[in-house]
Amino acid sequence: MPEFLNLLPPDESLDKLLRNLPDPQPATETIDTASALGRITATDLRAPHALPEFERSTVDGFAVKAADTFGASDSLPAYLTLIGECPMGAIPDLEIQATQTAIIHTGGMLPPGADAVVMLEYTQTLHHEGHGEHKEKRNKNSVDSVLSVVNPEIEILRAVADGENVILIGEDVAKDALIKTKGSLIRPAEVGGLMALGFTQVEVVHPPKIGIISSGDEVVPPEKRPQPGQVRDINSYTLASLVSKSGGEAVIYGIVADSLDAMKSAISRALDECEMVLITAGSSASARDMTAAAIDELGEPGVLVHGVNTRPGKPTILGVCNGKAVIGLPGNPVSALVNGTVFVAPLIRRLLGQSTTELRPSVSAKLTVNLSSSAGREDWISIKLIPSPVGGRGAGGEGKYLAEPIFGKSNLIFTLVAADGLLKIPPDATGLSVGEIVDVILI
């Protein structure tokens, strides 16, 4: 189209936008760590103490001085005297002297004098009962069998090194170590790590408010029965879902009439109340031009990018009004959702102060057809994943799924409802070949 010349691809368009945004100053709040899943840390976190704070056994077995086991083997065991059992959850009230040992359980605290643990299955017990000697030949040594005999001698059948089968003090994390930088996503593992160190509360970033404005004289709220010529508002809700999925808080401003004044007034209110504003413009060229005019009039520097070299989504508008991003998305629901994924998610990450690049969850699959694309343009294809009849090949997962494009006009929301994900054909490619292994980004 003549109105879109020399368009930048999405990555460069986004970079241009980011260069015009100030560093985010996210608001923070302190919440229970138990409810912090999916939130973003607001501060660097350091370990208040070492983890563990005492030497722990990683196996069920016998606490020993490693030196006492040197050279031990099946044919030439080391003989140690059992002096007791280490309790769980308390300091052992015994001390291992040379040629002594004590029973220890997984997770138990190593007794003073011990520096290693021999696994139960590499030990045997000598029973001195009555006259004569009964030897349990390589039977499984169990805690019960060991404790049921008087003053047993333990046969050690394997040598252990100093520290073997032991977690050392601070081996999980050292005191004062930086455990998470500011801007980290709290996943189940982080919840566990924080709890392990006693952080039952954590300071996190407040979800940034993202204003959402729909426009179009043909658009009515979803609860209304559309008259001929009218359609229900989809974009307010798909974008709100996307905002929520990305860690933001959606503020829906409803449907604004196709007039410059109404548009300016709605955007202006949203800019006051939110950190970023999304507008799904009416679909026509004149509606888009009006959106761009409103952005230009509401703050500096205004529109930075008008039209992006991508399909769907070419008519996307990226602007900044006085430090806040304002994004005009195409009115058609597929374009709005696809370009929301491309542009909105990274901008919310930035507002949250997220420190790492986004790992886009995807699934590897084998493409079922040839796909062509214009050089310079980034294409996003809706994909249905089909379990492969051949089955998976292994760790790579290649061939576990077939990637079957869903063709259809780009404005049909049910092509996305039917899709499992999106396939990106980057600007420098002119297509993809049947049989190629591709990453399908889950939606």
Next chain:
Amino acid sequence: MPEFLNLLPPDESLDKLLRNLPDPQPATETIDTASALGRITATDLRAPHALPEFERSTVDGFAVKAADTFGASDSLPAYLTLIGECPMGAIPDLEIQATQTAIIHTGGMLPPGADAVVMLEYTQTLHHEGHGEHKEKRNKNSVDSVLSVVNPEIEILRAVADGENVILIGEDVAKDALIKTKGSLIRPAEVGGLMALGFTQVEVVHPPKIGIISSGDEVVPPEKRPQPGQVRDINSYTLASLVSKSGGEAVIYGIVADSLDAMKSAISRALDECEMVLITAGSSASARDMTAAAIDELGEPGVLVHGVNTRPGKPTILGVCNGKAVIGLPGNPVSALVNGTVFVAPLIRRLLGQSTTELRPSVSAKLTVNLSSSAGREDWISIKLIPSPVGGRGAGGEGKYLAEPIFGKSNLIFTLVAADGLLKIPPDATGLSVGEIVDVILI
């Protein structure tokens, strides 16, 4: 270890468990579609009406009878008479007769008599003003320029086929079509599809309650300062996070003493109140045996799998008590979280009635080292993803990240905190090679 002979790999273990579970009868609730992101549909959903309900233009241009454009080209345009403009959001009050046309905007309703739309850029306008004729040669035809002239004739420079640039009635979705089966995940696209059809509320599955019990005499609540020999409870919170991420509702029962009676009483209460019970057993063999005994005594058929051929996580126990799954996970936090991911997420999907196989979000990456593994055993390796210095290759994403294993004892929670994901080495592989492209499952 002698106590674990002939172990099944995780997939077969899970299958054995699933065969012993009755079909789930999930409770349902009706909620606002706007808040339904991430929930699971409880019923099949059919379209109450076609979408769209009227023929819509997909472009800005001129509504025509396609037959009037046949053979039209730059050198031999078709000449049509402009009779007006189609309004947005209403039925056009004009009818296209032969050789007539009307302006139409993207998303507008096709006027009676028209069956196709010619894009604005493939048209020119003849201005009959005063004497003589002024022809705008291939200038962009804009709505304003067209409307500013009196009784203009439109030159059509391209032929269109019947239905071209038009979304037909029911082309997005037909009346009564099955739009989503029961058991479907509601993503942003589904929120949009539901709203498009006027479903402002939707019946979804109630999150199943999953009881979580920790045990171990050495374990104290996270808010307590551990004494020597004690550690804080991590597993209750990592598993609760995992449950919540998987769509369940976690019910934490706290830390239970290492005694059969205490364990039985806690599991029994959780079985009464929840759909599934997770227990992180004390780490020692005797604590695991006690958990198994408790499961066996509390219902039929009791323990089905005691020990799984996986690392970490071998001591995992899978059981069923009177129709409800009871899972004993190893006490060490990495095993508990990894095996929670392997076993708990699929079981919650089942309780939710999810109809499709799980698409595990992952990222393709190039392995930085050789990894060996025992045949028959499934290994899960913690992986740090590192942006590749070479950069991405394109659509497949191969080489965009390097997959660097994090080595460390399997009980260090901070190996998972440092990891981006997990790499599975399947039972039939004996290892993976440096440079191989692998799927790293995001955690």
